[in-house]
Amino acid sequence: MDALILQLLNGLDKGGAYALIALGLTLVFGTLGVVNFAHGAIFMIGAFCAVTLRKILTISTQVRDESITLFEAYKEVPILEAKYPVVGSIIVDYSVPLAIIAAIPVMLALGLLMERGLIRHFYKRPHADQILVTFGLAIICQEIIRHYFGANPIPQAAPAIVAGSANIGAFLGLGDNVVYPWWRLIYLLFSFIVIAGVFAFLQFTTFGMVVRAGMQDREMVGLLGIDIQRRFTIVFGLASVVAGLAGVMYTPILPPDYHMGMDFLVLSFVVVVVGGMGSLGGAVLAGFLLGILQSFASMNEIKSIVPGIDQIIIYLVAVVVLLVRPRGLMGRKGVMED
Amino acid sequence: MTKSSATSDWVLFIAFAAAVLTMPIWLAPFGANYPDLMQKFAIFGVFAIGFNILFGLTGYLSFGHAAFLGVGSYTAVWSFKLLTMNVLPAVLFSIVVAGLFAFLIGFISLRRSGIYFSILTLAFAQMSYNLAYSVLTPITNGETGLQLSLSDARVLDAMAGISTGRSLPSTSLFGVKMSGLPGFYFCAVVLIIGFFIALRITRSPFGTMLRGIKSNQTRMSYTGLNTRPYLIWAFVISGMYAGLAGSLLAVTDPLAGAERMQWTASGEVVLMTILGGAGTLLGPVLGAALIKYFENIFSAFNQGTLNQIFDALPDGLQNIVVEVVSLFVGDGWHLTLGLLFMITVIFLPGGIMEGMRRIGGLFTRKKPQPTSSSTTAVVDPS
Numbered sequence: 096m097d098a099l100i101l102q103l104l105n106g107l108d109k110g111g112a113y114a115l116i117a118l119g120l121t122l123v124f125g126t127l128g129v130v131n132f133a134h135g136a137i138f139m140i141g142a143f144c145a146v147t148l149r150k151i152l153t154i155s156t157q158v159r160d161e162s163i164t165l166f167e168a169y170k171e172v173p174i175l176e177a178k179y180p181v182v183g184s185i186i187v188d189y190s191v192p193l194a195i196i197a198a199i200p201v202m203l204a205l206g207l208l209m210e211r212g213l214i215r216h217f218y219k220r221p222h223a224d225q226i227l228v229t230f231g232l233a234i235i236c237q238e239i240i241r242h243y244f245g246a247n248p249i250p251q252a253a254p255a256i257v258a259g260s261a262n263i264g265a266f267l268g269l270g271d272n273v274v275y276p277w278w279r280l281i282y283l284l285f286s287f288i289v290i291a292g293v294f295a296f297l298q299f300t301t302f303g304m305v306v307r308a309g310m311q312d313r314e315m316v317g318l319l320g321i322d323i324q325r326r327f328t329i330v331f332g333l334a335s336v337v338a339g340l341a342g343v344m345y346t347p348i349l350p351p352d353y354h355m356g357m358d359f360l361v362l363s364f365v366v367v368v369v370g371g372m373g374s375l376g377g378a379v380l381a382g383f384l385l386g387i388l389q390s391f392a393s394m395n396e397i398k399s400i401v402p403g404i405d406q407i408i409i410y411l412v413a414v415v416v417l418l419v420r421p422r423g424l425m426g427r428k429g430v431m432e433d
Numbered sequence: 434m435t436k437s438s439a440t441s442d443w444v445l446f447i448a449f450a451a452a453v454l455t456m457p458i459w460l461a462p463f464g465a466n467y468p469d470l471m472q473k474f475a476i477f478g479v480f481a482i483g484f485n486i487l488f489g490l491t492g493y494l495s496f497g498h499a500a501f502l503g504v505g506s507y508t509a510v511w512s513f514k515l516l517t518m519n520v521l522p523a524v525l526f527s528i529v530v531a532g533l534f535a536f537l538i539g540f541i542s543l544r545r546s547g548i549y550f551s552i553l554t555l556a557f558a559q560m561s562y563n564l565a566y567s568v569l570t571p572i573t574n575g576e577t578g579l580q581l582s583l584s585d586a587r588v589l590d591a592m593a594g595i596s597t598g599r600s601l602p603s604t605s606l607f608g609v610k611m612s613g614l615p616g617f618y619f620c621a622v623v624l625i626i627g628f629f630i631a632l633r634i635t636r637s638p639f640g641t642m643l644r645g646i647k648s649n650q651t652r653m654s655y656t657g658l659n660t661r662p663y664l665i666w667a668f669v670i671s672g673m674y675a676g677l678a679g680s681l682l683a684v685t686d687p688l689a690g691a692e693r694m695q696w697t698a699s700g701e702v703v704l705m706t707i708l709g710g711a712g713t714l715l716g717p718v719l720g721a722a723l724i725k726y727f728e729n730i731f732s733a734f735n736q737g738t739l740n741q742i743f744d745a746l747p748d749g750l751q752n753i754v755v756e757v758v759s760l761f762v763g764d765g766w767h768l769t770l771g772l773l774f775m776i777t778v779i780f781l782p783g784g785i786m787e788g789m790r791r792i793g794g795l796f797t798r799k800k801p802q803p804t805s806s807s808t809t810a811v812v813d814p815s
Contacts, residue, residue, distance in 0.1 A: 130548045130551075213775075216779070222547055223492065224778055224782060226496075228778040231704075231772070232771070234768070234774065235768060238768035238771060242760055242765055242768070361556060365556050367552075368549060368553070372549075402568050406560070409556075410560040413556060417544060417545060418541070418544065
């Protein structure tokens with residue numbers, strides 16, 4: 096029982112990341128009709144926003160080490176901490192949450208730039224061309240990151256106050272065995288909030304209403320005198336912010352490296368296909384579902400029955416879903432059928 | 434009409450065969466005439482030709498062809514380990530196994546088209562890659578990669594009384610060692626055969642059918658034709674080519690690793706095909722050779738050689754230039770690859786063959802397309 100709850104939480108965590116990426120993918124599919132293979136790279140760049148911010152905050156200087164009195168010893172201390180001992184160390188400690196604030200404008204700018212500079216010219220081209228050009232872009236992003244940050248994962252620490260684990264067992268009355276890292280819980284909450292935010296934005300604002308209308312019938316909305324193109328560009332920016340934030344928040348869970356984007360992208364595509372192309376709800380549902388399935392499949396009890404099932408469960412589910420329900424769980428008729 | 438095109442096909446084929454076989458001579462000025470590199474040209478040429486049968490003819494973009502390459506390599510190495518060091522059984526087994534594997538994946542993936550198909554094949558390739566690294570370690574030897582060892586059975590060799598003694602045996606074709614130039618000639622002959630088969634397929638009714646699927650699949654089905662068997666066959670054939678290429682990789686260097694199945698490898702063959710020109714016969718081979726050539730040149734550079742090259746520049750400028758250029762060479766070769774990828778797709782979707790056709794058009798006729806500039810014609814009446 097304890098193990099089940101832990102795996103459920105693990106799955107929800109993973110599913111949160113899949114859902115956030117898949118949500119962005121679906122938004123871009125639904126609005127622009129573009130298959131964006133560079134979306135994983137955006138997730139990865141988001142993660143590296145956190146890495147960069149931490150690097151900037153911890154630019155170090157040499158300070159006399161007072162604890163050694165025999166000779167003059169120096170130690171490296173971040174400038175911030177040396178200058179403002181209390182505030183500085185708090186800021187460094189909270190670098191990941193702070194990175195969220197820093198990442199929003201960066202990712203928005205990146206998304207808008209990408210749409211204006213590249214994606215826009217590919218609306219009329221075949222899907223194969225769209226896939227290829229964004230694939231090339233993904234390689235470029237990945238290699239630039241690798242050049243500047245190296246090939247090894249760079250661990251990021253969560254703030255000290257949430258570095259420990261929460262005793263969920265005691266909270267739920269299941270005994271003290273069920274403990275779970277605070278940060279993962281926060282991540283879960285965060286992904287729920289972002290998903291709810293995106294849905295609320297689309298459902299309850301005029302902008303969102305226009306975008307939804309545009310997804311239904313782009314031409315009609317255009318005829319009504321609305322510059323749907325501009326809105327869609329902003330939606331692309333929004334999708335990249337969502338993916339970027341998912342990346343930032345995921346850094347304490349998985350040390351970011353340059354190819355994390357592609358690893359997540361492949362799975363997120365599967366998630367989108369399972370959920371149903373063009374269906375936002377489907378993407379979120381399938382994201383959490385597949386995340387949970389994956390983490391249950393990686394339990395030792397199950398792995399001992401079917402070895403290696405944890406590696407392929409997602410793909411197996413995708414195959415079954417495509418054979419039984421070709422449109423995915425919540426796909427609508429006529430959306431991206433070709 | 435048909436007769437003349439058949440003749441021109443033979444001319445094309447013979448010219449191609451001659452060009453491939455004389456590679457050691459005419460590649461010398463480029464500094465690319467050493468066997469290792471030429472083997473790569475031929476092997477990836479085979480890979481790209483096969484990929485082109487699927488992508489170029491039917492328009493189905495597979496992102497998982499590296500999986501078949503990997504399967505071919507593993508099969509070939511197992512054949513070396515268990516049966517014999519002779520390359521022929523290895524090549525045959527690889528083709529068969531890769532074909533079966535392709536049938537399995539194609540049968541499922543081809544239920545969808547367009548993006549779905551690309552994603553499904555990508556997912557299957559990633560799945561194979563993951564499996565090769567984890568559960569299938571007894572077969573694939575995981576991260577170390579599958580290698581020959583002294584304790585291998587080699588049943589047929591043992592029966593024939595060939596003993597290898599204390600050193601690791603090398604691959605051979607009835608006694609001719611498959612390394613260096615003989616290895617290249619073996620790959621070259623395979624490439625030529627592969628090219629011939631691709632040529633026949635393209636010109637056959639089957640090939641026409643595939644092109645019909647590319648231009649309008651719905652219309653094809655409206656004529657009462659079931660397109661699925663054709664697609665599956667195209668997929669299987671191109672998977673067999675990939676398996677063949679994988680086995681050739683193992684023939685020239687008998688080890689196989691899972692990294693061959695990674696999505697970057699799948700992306701590479703896509704790039705080779707579109708860089709050369711998807712749907713053309715020569716294009717994929719050309720693209721494969723170009724990419725392998727540039728890879729070879731670009732990855733050889735390092736900071737030191739760059740500093741030497743740009744030594745003439747003033748110091749400050751030299752540092753900047755070296756810093757910028759080093760992004761693209763050595764380890765950063767993949768960046769160049771990505772850039773090449775984007776440039777090709779954006780500016781020259783038809784690839785090099787399309788570019789050459791355009792250049793050719795400039796010389797043969799003055800105005801190949803009247804749509805290009807009607808305004809200049811008014812300004813310049815000459």
